[in-house]
Amino acid sequence: MPHSQAYDELPATMKALALMEPNEQISLSELLLPVPTVQHNELLVKVEYVGLNPVDAIFAKQGFCKWHYPHILGHDAVGVVVQANKGIFPGVGERVMWHASIGGQGVLSQYTTVPNFAVSVVPNELSASQAATLPCSGMTALIALDKLQLSEGDTILIDAGAGGVGQFAIQFAKQRGATVFATASKHNHKLLKQLGADAVFDYHDAKLCEKIRRELGPQGFDAVLDAIGFDTTIRNIELMRFCGRISCLNPLPKFEQELMFRRAPNIGIVSLGGAWLANSLCAQQKMSFMGNMLLDNAARGEIRLPDIHSVDFSAASVSTALNKQVAGGFTGKQIVQISAD
The missing domain is CATH 3.90.180.10 (Medium-chain alcohol dehydrogenases, catalytic domain)
Incomplete structure (x- = not known):
């Protein structure tokens, strides 16, 4: 009432x-x-x-x-x-x-x-x-997933899955029919599985990329929600398929030209505050x-x-x-x- x-x-x-x-x-x-x-x-x-x-x-x-x-x-x-x-x-x-x-x-x-x-x-x-x-984390997750244009059957990597954005993104990605991989500290793996993640990896693991490729296969991710930025963005593009899609929540690093040609990523920048700044x-x-x-x-x-x-x-x-x-x-x-x- x-x-x-x-x-x-x-x-x-x-x-x-x-x-x-x-x-x-x-x-x-x-x-x-x-x-x-x-x-x-x-x-x-x-x-x-x-x-x-x-x-x-x-x-x-x-x-x-x-x-x-x-x-x-x-x-x-x-x-x-x-x-x-x-x-x-x-x-x-x-x-x-x-x-x-x-x-x-x-x-x-x-x-x-x-x-x-x-x-x-x-x-x-x-x-x-x-x-x-709900507002900041939930809206950011929705904008990021919209930019990724997820289709049923797509594979997506969600970095920082235990964060506010990550928790909502896992759940909405599953609603859209995606297979969800996520990274988090080991003590949060059970939570992310409960939210719907199909596979969860410890971001501290020195063999993280090797273990992801073993689980994912050679094709690479269709989409990545990059919540950390900087060098992690470069790592995530390496894990993507050719012409894969990535939504970035933080400033971009300097990319090597060879990586851009080899992966040709579709890069989307997520800016919730931009709705106000752009008037x-x-x-x-x-x-x-x-x-x-x-x-x-x-x-x-x-x-x-x-x-x-x-x-x-x-x-x-x-x-x-x-x-x-x-x-x-x-x-x-x-x-x-x-x-x-």
């Missing part, structure tokens, strides 16, 4: 977690800021939960060219609409989920605004915290459609969600959580509770 909150109940100020400047320690500050006001087709949302992602931690350390400081962190949010202009859908009381603009202020605040066309309405079958696990209304609306698909699959129990690790809404707790994101070896989804369901 929709939640309700009258306009006159809205406070004048709100708590937010902000980065005063990029720093290696990801030191954050707790600020008291004015509650934003809606413009045109925007929604004012009382934020309930925020999902943390590796990209949040990376940019907190390095900064981002479009940011102004202090900068509120966070991109994945779920909350209840508390204010909207007349005729705007979703209306007041609806619970919504979205992935926020990478170029604007983030969502680690008690209230925030978002264009109405970029959100998805959360079904009653899912809790707000469950929905907060593409069509791409932003597609994020809403992808959100609907993720929520529908989750509500019907057709995809398994990552395990949730709760994080307090405090500068110290979120800083610790973001540092954990980039330290490696973390499985599951860290979710910051801003307000109760």
